[in-house]
Amino acid sequence: MHPPEIRARARRLYLCGATVAEAARAVGVSYPTVRQWCKVRPEPKQQGTESRCFRCRSDVDNPTDPAQYAYLLGLYLGDGHLVTTARVPVLRVSCADAWPGLIAACEQAMRNVLAGAVQRVRHQGCVVVQSYGKHWPCLLPQHGPGKKHERRIVLADWQRTIVERHPGDILRGLFHSDGCRFANRVVVRGKEYVYPRYMFTNESADIMASASGVSTCSASPGG
Numbered sequence: 001m002h003p004p005e006i007r008a009r010a011r012r013l014y015l016c017g018a019t020v021a022e023a024a025r026a027v028g029v030s031y032p033t034v035r036q037w038c039k040v041r042p043e044p045k046q047q048g049t050e051s052r053c054f055r056c057r058s059d060v061d062n063p064t065d066p067a068q069y070a071y072l073l074g075l076y077l078g079d080g081h082l083v084t085t086a087r088v089p090v091l092r093v094s095c096a097d098a099w100p101g102l103i104a105a106c107e108q109a110m111r112n113v114l115a116g117a118v119q120r121v122r123h124q125g126c127v128v129v130q131s132y133g134k135h136w137p138c139l140l141p142q143h144g145p146g147k148k149h150e151r152r153i154v155l156a157d158w159q160r161t162i163v164e165r166h167p168g169d170i171l172r173g174l175f176h177s178d179g180c181r182f183a184n185r186v187v188v189r190g191k192e193y194v195y196p197r198y199m200f201t202n203e204s205a206d207i208m209a210s211a212s213g214v215s216t217c218s219a220s221p222g223g
C-alpha cells in the first residue's frame, strides 16, 4: 500500500502534464501502479485551482504537503488576510523587509498549498505576498468580515489534525508573521547574558489559545 499523498502527488504531476513514466520516476513507484492511478479513474474535468484544492477533490482530502499547509495557516492567522469580496478571492500576507527569507518562504508555501500564481506587491517597509485563487476560502475557512482578533477563530477538525501533526510549522508561521524575536539582555553581577526570546503579540484570544496548546503539544516527549 502506498501512502495517499504519494498517489496524490503522482496524479497531480500527471494532471500538470507529466507523462506516467515521469510521474512514476518522481514518486519512486512502479510504472504500472502509477499508470493505474492516473488512467483507470480519470479525474473529472476541473478548471482553475479546483483540481489543486484538496478540500474539493474527491480523491484526496489532505494537503500534499501538510507541513507547508500548517506553516501557511500560521502566517495567515498571524498577519494574513483573505479578501473574499473580490471577483476572485485573494490571500495576502505582509512580510517585513527586514527579513527577505520570509518573503520567499511565504511565496513557496502559497505555491505548494494551492499551486496558484503568487505575486509580490511592494509597500513602504514591507512586501505583500498575494495569491488569487477561488479555492483559498476552502483551505482557510477562518475568513470572515472584520478583524481576525475581533471574531472567533476556531480550527476545523481537519485543520486541527494537520496542526497536531505539524506543531512546529504552524508556530513558525505564527512567529514569522506576527511574533518578533529579539535578544534579551540580562545583567547578573556585572556580567551580561544575552539570550533569544520569543514574544508573541497576537491579540486574538483564540489564536493565542491554539498557539499555546500547540506549544505544549510540541514540548511533550515524543509528541
Ligand SMILES: [Zn+2]
Pocket: 050, 053, 054, 055, 056, 135, 138, 139
Ligand atoms: Zn475548494
